[in-house]
Amino acid sequence: MTRALDRFCEAPLPGFDLATPATGPRDPGAELVEDHRKNHRVRLRQRFTEGGAQAVPDYELLEMVLYRAIRRGDTKPLAKRLIKRFGDLNHVLAAPPARLRDVEGVGDAVVFELKLMEAVGHRMARAKIIRKPVLSSWDSLLEYCQTAMAHGDIEQFRVLFLDRKNVLIADEQQSRGTVDHVPVYPREVVKRALELNASAIILIHNHPSGDPTPSESDISMTYAIRDAAEVLGIVIHDHLIIGKASELSFRSAGYL
Numbered sequence: 001m002t003r004a005l006d007r008f009c010e011a012p013l014p015g016f017d018l019a020t021p022a023t024g025p026r027d028p029g030a031e032l033v034e035d036h037r038k039n040h041r042v043r044l045r046q047r048f049t050e051g052g053a054q055a056v057p058d059y060e061l062l063e064m065v066l067y068r069a070i071r072r073g074d075t076k077p078l079a080k081r082l083i084k085r086f087g088d089l090n091h092v093l094a095a096p097p098a099r100l101r102d103v104e105g106v107g108d109a110v111v112f113e114l115k116l117m118e119a120v121g122h123r124m125a126r127a128k129i130i131r132k133p134v135l136s137s138w139d140s141l142l143e144y145c146q147t148a149m150a151h152g153d154i155e156q157f158r159v160l161f162l163d164r165k166n167v168l169i170a171d172e173q174q175s176r177g178t179v180d181h182v183p184v185y186p187r188e189v190v191k192r193a194l195e196l197n198a199s200a201i202i203l204i205h206n207h208p209s210g211d212p213t214p215s216e217s218d219i220s221m222t223y224a225i226r227d228a229a230e231v232l233g234i235v236i237h238d239h240l241i242i243g244k245a246s247e248l249s250f251r252s253a254g255y256l
Helices: 002-007 028-051 058-067 076-086 089-094 108-127 138-149 186-195 216-231
Strands: 156-162 168-176 200-206 235-242 247-249
Touching: 028 058, 058 076, 058 089, 058 108, 076 089, 089 108, 108 138, 138 156, 138 200, 138 235, 138 247, 156 186, 168 186, 186 200, 186 216, 200 216, 216 235
Parallel strands: 200 235
Antiparallel strands: 156 168, 156 200, 235 247
């Protein structure tokens, strides 16, 4: 009896069959918009492939980076919002995840792609100096420092450890601080140099303000590390302060 009732029950009204997705005429306008977006991506990729990075501005490079995070849709508005908020592509990639998420349209996938690209850039710049004589690769060292530190929102203190031939054997971040201060402990710096059997070191820290002029505390901290290192035969080649667009060398400025 039940089977007969099932077999002869009424068909659901059109549009109310939850088991079968409703179908209807496609929106020609929506199709045109989607085709335009796809064609834009194709044209942009072709322009980059044929002309290289110099053929596209920062916001279009950022557009293409966002393709991996946003598979469908127009990434140009988001790219422009990010550039407007942070100033340029470098600052977008270096921005903290929390600040990135404040931008409309940025979620976990976008943050992941941006921080991934930042890490790749750092590794590429670092590869130019690691295991190489640093003093003869000074321009590459400065490029690496600018890439890794110039766009940070807080101060960080790094030490490059060199062997007897001034080959870079380790690059380590010793501490992170605030927007205008980073704690540095001379004893820990020298201790780490001994652990690595380093013969020389280069001190590096950034000024988020953009001005690489050393403060009195920067100078006194440098001298404290120098005095502790010299007792153990460790040489301080330089202390670099990285600003937004330039850097200051303690050696060149006469502080060392």
